[in-house]
Amino acid sequence: MSTLTPTTSATAATAAADPAAVDVPRSPLNTTYLRLDVRRVLRNRRTLVSTIVMPVVFYVIFGVGQEDAASRAYVMISLGVYGAMVAATSVGASVAVERASGWSRQLRLTPLRPATYVVTKVLAAATIALLPVAVEFVVGAVSGARMPARAWVVGGVVAWLGSLVFAALGLAVGYLLPSENAMQILGAAMSVLAMLGGLFVPLFLFPHLMQRIAQFTPAYGVGVLARYPLTHDGSVLGGVVNVVAWAAVFSVGAALLFRRDTARV
């Protein structure tokens, strides 16, 4: 740190003051922080409505009325992905609220390491994102969605973990925008991305050009992969490339914006 030049006489006075001797919790996993952060999200009614209630309502409107059990399952998985991606995004974007409230600054007065903070946020996003998938699948199961057991398990897990890409997107936007705007913009953006990713309407109903463009949007890959065990439709490789590429883009963006944010006060 440039705040302390080697010539400061006080520095030589004590070896015990060496910051290298700092006794900071080593593990990047802080279960207390994780538990309280998850609890904080669950206390936010607006988040619960947009991540759990809305996808279920969409399913009841668009899914239950489908002719066959597999089509219901198709809609169910897609909306499970949608709920999970909204959940992951909101957890990531909660950093906007933390910045606005000065919490981020408060954290800088503790030994908390950035790695612990990011790990906590990602795990909180994973915990919260599990809820819409689970709820959607239970509602689907009791309302007549049917598919092979493997499709339930793999589809559910992919929908859940694949959507974590959006936690990084939420983080990036949370560092970019003030809190009043972050969630409003993200809420609208999620709907557009879900539409383009074929989560609301199957992509084959789109014009050809739209279908081509859709393949390059961030919700497309996770949707294709989550439905693949049911539909065996689309390219697994293409889906994986899409997810990995967007994960890289969002993570690098979040990391750069995080660095920019901590560089100033």
Next chain:
Amino acid sequence: MDTTTAAPTAGRLRTAVPAAPAGTVPALHLAGITKHFGAVQAVDGIDLVVQPGEVVAFLGPNGAGKTTTIDMVLGLSEPSSGELSVYGTTPRGAVANGWVSAVMQSGGLLKDLSVAETVELTASLFARTQPVDVVLRRAGIADIAGRRVGGCSGGQQQRLRFAMALLPDPRLLVLDEPTTGMDVEGRRAFWAAIRDDARRGRTVLFATHYLEEADAYADRIVLVAGGRVVADGTAAEVKALSTGRTVRATLPGVRLGDLAGMPGVDELDVHGDTVLVQANDSDAVARWLLTQTAAHDLEVTSRGLEDAFISLTSTTSTDEVPR
């Protein structure tokens, strides 16, 4: 975390502030600290040494550079130039060790958490802390532990920040305008808690623009203006820097020329029949007025810390730094 759930024992209630190694390392050492934001010179060369155990008021008008300096002491920003150490190490090192903590003026809290949850979360970020219930009690908020932060008054939130700052049992506690926006009652309760805590030997540095706070709670006042230290000493010493009293008398039909023989005058004003004299030796002025003129209704008033504050902070354009 086990540090936060451990039952408080009599032994843990005692918060031994570690003695400074060899008694030589100052709690705070600032040498020639400057900070500019673009063309704005917020801090213009501050030198300050605070010894362990001192309670120091960082007093100055708004915009004097108090918060900017405190941010640098806490490692939230870096000086443009100069040397700065906290207990012999960098600010970030001191923060990471839990040697320094701070009560900021506002913000820094999450509305959706309860008071106890906020302290528990903060505790989990440190390797070793005092038990949650102990700091809640010390800050006087044990009775509202279950309340949501969003439902707490400004004074309660400030005591919550104080509880959080107590967690690592810091050697140096920094308070940035801690009572801004508090009512008189809340302010008194807050300072009672701080004072009680400082009595145990903790070093305290607090920024304030309330003169009476500096006067009442600090061992030492560092007066800053225009990003520089303009006075540094006990409240009495700072007051003495702006010594002198005001003598006021009524002298019908007075003209300035009539007062030419008055001794020891610093400043002389005549408004109608009223004579106003600033003087170090007010006795001599009073004696002269009463014996050599027809002055009557004579009053002598002393200038307080407020006058010292005004006279010292309003003349920062001069290079003179009274010490």
